[in-house]
Amino acid sequence: MNEFSPSRSNSSPIWRVGFCLMIIVAGLTVPIGYWPFHGMLLAILWAAHAFAETPLSYLGRRLAVFLPFLGLLAISLPFSQGFRSGGELAAAIAFRGLISFLAALWLTRVVSFDELIQTFRQFHVPELLLSVLVLSYRYLFVLWEELERMQTARAARTVNPRPLFARWRLSVQLIGMLLVRALTRAERVHDSMCARGWDGRHRTLNDIGPNKSFHNARADR
Amino acid sequence: MHIPDGFLAPEVCAAAGAASIAAVGWSVIRLRDQIAERTVALTGMTAAFIFAGQMVNFRVPIAFLGVPAVSGHLMGGVLAAVLLGPWAGCIAVTIVVAMQALLFSDGGLLAMGANVLNMAVIGTWGGYGVYTIVRRLIRDRAVGTVVGAVVASWLTVMAAAMLFCLELGFSVDRTEFDLGRVFSMMVSVHSLIGIGEALITGGIVSFALTQRPDLLERDEPTFRPHSSFTQIVMAGLVVAMTVAAFLAPFASSAPDGLEAVAESRGFIDQADDGPGFVLSDYAIPSPFAGWNRSPWWQRVSVSLAGMLGTLTVAVAAFLFARSIRSRMQLEAESVGSQSESRSA
Numbered sequence: 001m002n003e004f005s006p007s008r009s010n011s012s013p014i015w016r017v018g019f020c021l022m023i024i025v026a027g028l029t030v031p032i033g034y035w036p037f038h039g040m041l042l043a044i045l046w047a048a049h050a051f052a053e054t055p056l057s058y059l060g061r062r063l064a065v066f067l068p069f070l071g072l073l074a075i076s077l078p079f080s081q082g083f084r085s086g087g088e089l090a091a092a093i094a095f096r097g098l099i100s101f102l103a104a105l106w107l108t109r110v111v112s113f114d115e116l117i118q119t120f121r122q123f124h125v126p127e128l129l130l131s132v133l134v135l136s137y138r139y140l141f142v143l144w145e146e147l148e149r150m151q152t153a154r155a156a157r158t159v160n161p162r163p164l165f166a167r168w169r170l171s172v173q174l175i176g177m178l179l180v181r182a183l184t185r186a187e188r189v190h191d192s193m194c195a196r197g198w199d200g201r202h203r204t205l206n207d208i209g210p211n212k213s214f215h216n217a218r219a220d221r
Numbered sequence: 222m223h224i225p226d227g228f229l230a231p232e233v234c235a236a237a238g239a240a241s242i243a244a245v246g247w248s249v250i251r252l253r254d255q256i257a258e259r260t261v262a263l264t265g266m267t268a269a270f271i272f273a274g275q276m277v278n279f280r281v282p283i284a285f286l287g288v289p290a291v292s293g294h295l296m297g298g299v300l301a302a303v304l305l306g307p308w309a310g311c312i313a314v315t316i317v318v319a320m321q322a323l324l325f326s327d328g329g330l331l332a333m334g335a336n337v338l339n340m341a342v343i344g345t346w347g348g349y350g351v352y353t354i355v356r357r358l359i360r361d362r363a364v365g366t367v368v369g370a371v372v373a374s375w376l377t378v379m380a381a382a383m384l385f386c387l388e389l390g391f392s393v394d395r396t397e398f399d400l401g402r403v404f405s406m407m408v409s410v411h412s413l414i415g416i417g418e419a420l421i422t423g424g425i426v427s428f429a430l431t432q433r434p435d436l437l438e439r440d441e442p443t444f445r446p447h448s449s450f451t452q453i454v455m456a457g458l459v460v461a462m463t464v465a466a467f468l469a470p471f472a473s474s475a476p477d478g479l480e481a482v483a484e485s486r487g488f489i490d491q492a493d494d495g496p497g498f499v500l501s502d503y504a505i506p507s508p509f510a511g512w513n514r515s516p517w518w519q520r521v522s523v524s525l526a527g528m529l530g531t532l533t534v535a536v537a538a539f540l541f542a543r544s545i546r547s548r549m550q551l552e553a554e555s556v557g558s559q560s561e562s563r564s565a
Binding site: 024066070073095097099100116129136137138139140151164168171174177178183184187189 | 274304319326331393
């Protein structure tokens with residue numbers, strides 16, 4: 001869970017979200033050809049990641065997945081012209097995509113989930129959406145672990161290599177079983193929420209007065 | 222299908238974002254009106270399930286395209302709509318897209334509106350519309366549910382690909398790239414991806430129907446088709462065959478994107494055609510050697526190949542649906558016999 005636990009920061013989350021969006025908008029709106037400006041944005045982002053103490057392995061793993069995808073998208077434009085033109089546009093798209101991706105990665109490092117919810121609430125996002133978002137985030141990791149256990153069990157009980165059709169069938173059954181378990185769990189979650197007096201509003205530990213100082217002291221430890 | 226930032230112009234992102242906010246806002250309003258007690262928990266859990274379900278990769282056998290290994294995964298728009306209905310389904314997929322962008326940097330922050338529009342709104346609203354129509358046309362509930370989900374899944378993937386091309390067309394200078402060619406490439410690739418999505422969604426829905434049919438139970442549609450099921454299926458098949466017979470021969474004979482590049486770069490001759498299948502190059506070889514070069518036979522053979530392909534797909538879909546129905550009947554009979562033996 002370390003990579004989902006952001007670095008602590010004293011500034012308001014709204015400023016951090018605003019900074020991230022400002023960098024992305026600047027990268028997208030500055031015309032193609034102003035490469036020094038784009039280079040400066042990359043340098044700023046590099047510094048921001050250094051202050052956020054982002055591990056290089058964290059950046060590397062994500063860039064390894066993202067860059068090939070971005071490259072394929074960018075190259076599709078000159079490809080559509082038979083590589084006669086569109087090279088500069090492809091470079092611009094790759095550069096802008098990289099800047100935006102690094103900015104979004106920085107945001108995930110410096111804004112916690114609870115801060116994100118508080119920020120959304122300040123922008124008057126409907127409570128129904130926030131409740132669903134909180135529940136999804138809470139149970140995402142539960143279902144993820146359940147899926148991993150099911151995959152391990154399946155791997156232990158089946159023989160490799162299997163024909164493609166058999167693998168597809170097994171994967172579909174795996175997801176189907178996960179669906180059945182998830183929806184059964186949803187019933188239980190709803191019952192327990194009602195038993196605890198759920199009134200439709202999600203609360204974090206920071207919202208609860210007496211525990212606030214305790215929570216902060218625990219975070220300082 | 223997740224669009225990163227940098228691909229779409231800021232004004233296109235803003236327009237798509239406004240459309241998404243309106244659509245998701247409308248979904249929230251409609252859901253508030255008809256909210257059941259357990260909807261919030263169910264929607265949240267479904268969103269988490271779709272996110273987790275996307276971690277399961279399916280190997281796609283496209284080695285013949287020269288790509289060694291490609292894997293796809295569930296997108297889940299139609300599945301969410303089938304499980305929750307269009308309003309809660311739209312919210313669930315919106316949450317998935319938002320979590321992917323905000324917590325895992327998958328998809329752009331500014332392009333989030335476009336991603337929500339392409340996947341959550343088109344995937345659930347459009348998908349649910351198609352699913353409902355198909356389900357109402359087929360009397361057998363189980364078969365209708367599965368076939369509706371399959372057809373809707375394929376169509377929503379195609380619609381999302383087309384919408385992306387439209388957004389790209391408004392974002393990029395037309396002199397810099399050939400929109401028509403990008404469009405044909407996107408539609409070609411996504412027609413294959415859509416088949417994968419349709420098979421996965423159909424498989425999951427049929428599995429859920431056999432294991433827990435109560436999860437997919439909804440009120441019977443009040444709409445009653447005026448024609449019988451057989452007449453509707455036959456009419457649909459006739460329309461599809463007509464399109465294949467009369468429009469296929471007039472399709473563009475220009476090479477596709479890959480062939481054009483291969484020709485311009487001079488490696489088209491390295492292509493290995495592989496074993497000669499019956500419908501190679503979408504044509505049927507003539508029984509007489511002299512006919513193969515004739516232009517009229519080339520058109521007729523394309524028509525025949527298109528009709529044969531359409532008929533094959535229709536028969537395969539029919540057999541798939543029949544097998545699901547017979548499996549469900551067997552399950553129901555075994556459950557009935559067990560309950561009878563217990564009561565005895």
